Amino acid sequence: MSSQDHETQPIIYLDHAATSFPKPPEVSQALLDALEQASANPGRGSHRMAVQASRELFQCRKTLSKLLDVHNPVDIAFTANTTVALNMAIQGYLEAGDHVISTMTEHNSVRRPLEALKRSIGIEVTYIAVDAQGEINLAEVNQAFTPRTRLLVCNHSSNLLGSILPIAELSSIAHDHGAKILVDIAQSAGHIPVYLSQWKIDMAAFPGHKGLLGPQGTGGLYIAPDMDLNPWIYGGTGSQSEEINQPNVRPDRYEAGTPNTPGIAGLQAGARYVLERSVTKIAEEEQILTQMMIKKLLNIQGVHVLGPEIGKERTGIVSFIMEHKDSAEIAFRLDREFGIAVRAGMHCTPLAHIAAGTLATGAVRASVGYRSTADDIDQLIEAIQYIDRT
Known part of the structure; x- marks a missing residue:
């Protein structure tokens, strides 16, 4: 993909924990x-x-x-x-x-x-x-x-x-x-x-x-x-x-x-x-997408999801690591090759990484928001599966 193609392709935004986008x-x-x-x-x-x-x-x-x-x-x-x-x-x-x-x-x-x-x-x-x-x-x-x-x-x-x-x-x-x-x-x-x-x-x-x-x-x-x-x-x-x-x-x-x-x-x-x-409705919708993301990520061999176990209540944040893959490289490839915006690294919370056992690796963080869809999740999963194979 050329640099120009990358800049003009539609973005799949899964970085709401940093800043919500698009705004109403x-x-x-x-x-x-x-x-x-x-x-x-x-x-x-x-x-x-x-x-x-x-x-x-x-x-x-x-x-x-x-x-x-x-x-x-x-x-x-x-x-x-x-x-x-x-x-x-x-x-x-x-x-x-x-x-x-x-x-x-x-x-x-x-x-x-x-x-x-x-x-x-x-x-x-x-x-x-x-x-x-x-x-x-x-x-x-x-x-x-x-x-x-x-x-x-x-x-x-x-x-x-x-x-x-x-x-x-x-x-x-x-x-x-x-x-x-x-x-x-x-x-x-x-x-x-x-x-x-x-x-x-x-x-x-x-x-x-x-x-x-x-x-x-x-x-x-x-x-x-x-x-x-x-x-x-x-x-x-x-x-x-x-x-x-x-x-x-x-x-x-x-x-x-x-x-x-x-x-x-x-x-x-x-x-x-x-x-x-309604915040309650937003929470319900985001919870459905979050649990869907976790379930599908866990079906990919070598992917480890951080935080509460599947089925337990959490906000729309799903951080994960992949065996033998650098978190920063994963986030870079998601953006450059698939137009998917996530975040990787320490997320300004090193003590939480110590608790999770990921201080040395950091983690990829995908986070849903009020405009996220099931299709966004599916495209993320397809991209992660491709990155896992290549």
Whole structure:
């Protein structure tokens, strides 16, 4: 296949764990409308475009609140992505001498901030082991708490294994010990139901560009009403400008500077699409495709699938390795020869690879989304069978 043919062939997109694609048409339209009609600074003026910009932000908060089970929309602070949200939470809450409990399935967006604070201010971190399927021992979590434990940080679903942690139970354990819980819902928001208020979650970081179907450069941090974080960024908010300190009012306290209004308008359209289609329905459809993919991959000799065993609940992430085949080469050939987009490598979660036994090899990750089809899965399987033979 020539380079030109490769660039023009239709893409079979199975990399939704990184970024959802394609976006619903409503998202692109919302971005354009915001650029044309709301290209002013929200909260910084009373003219019609500034008011419209403020309205875009509030409508997005309202939609996200319905989708994520949040009682008050102002408890959602917009960020550029999940990584920024996690850093805001971790660095805004922890103090010198604190003890933190996390897990071996965390993304580097959790591990690296924790390790940085460990070096800089002397926090202590305990990583709870998971088995090869990504399951955690709740008794071990309970035993890890000390009088200095202030925070439990965990993901809802592993971006490598697709495993789903029992967040409600983990939240209860943390609160029983007087600690708070921060949840990374990057791989669950928009893919499976999330109940932040029902689960009594203290903080939750989410992306706009994955399951919520919004554009890149959007995301947010839910901060429970009784939580107070030290602001991560200080500056203009359009409110209480006469004060030398950052305002206490939400969401201004956590949103200094001009926001990404067009992006947030696009996120509002994506989240509304998910809400109207129903997260439960999306989850059911993705689960069918995920189990189909696992079953067919396991029929190929030499293929090993990571994460929960077939039939067990997981998000739409299926990572696998092939005997005698390099994961990076597999992903490259899938793209170049078959027009199939997947991801290979460490997936920014080395501890999860240690748990899975794949730190030395990495893994190929195929992930389904709201527009994936059975035909996409069949074409992936045919391509893997061809790569296995050649």
